[in-house]
Amino acid sequence: xxxxxxxxxxxxxxxxxxxxxxxxxxxxxxxxxxxxxxxxxxxxxxxxxxxxxxxxxxxxxxxxxxxxxxxxxxxxxxxxxxxxxxxxxxxxxxxxxxxxxxxxxxxxxxxxxxxxxxxxxxxxxxxxxx
Numbered sequence: 001x002x003x004x005x006x007x008x009x010x011x012x013x014x015x016x017x018x019x020x021x022x023x024x025x026x027x028x029x030x031x032x033x034x035x036x037x038x039x040x041x042x043x044x045x046x047x048x049x050x051x052x053x054x055x056x057x058x059x060x061x062x063x064x065x066x067x068x069x070x071x072x073x074x075x076x077x078x079x080x081x082x083x084x085x086x087x088x089x090x091x092x093x094x095x096x097x098x099x100x101x102x103x104x105x106x107x108x109x110x111x112x113x114x115x116x117x118x119x120x121x122x123x124x125x126x127x128x129x130x
Contacts, residue, residue, distance in 0.1 A: 052076060056081075059088075069096070070096050075110075078095050082112065085122045096126045099129075
């Protein structure tokens, strides 16, 4: 099987801030959670760069008004969805995860803040533990 393109090349279409956050995650660097601590990411809990770029390209082509994901964990797919929404200038992404801060240390939320300079208006996060 032929190796794919380098990670940097594959993620080149993304906004540089989003690309930088994802590259750090894919390289296995420790990540800051909303708990203020740095954490090692479990390598099996993510979408691959191929899957992520597929989500990104799909959103750019379809231009959905709303996307939703159940489970956010480290925020890989969330970043791809939000990057596409920012690129085409519309839509809303909703992420639902009742254990984001307790089980995943809020890393996904911290990644969104890092990539977008805060929580974008196009993002709704739901962590209802009731």
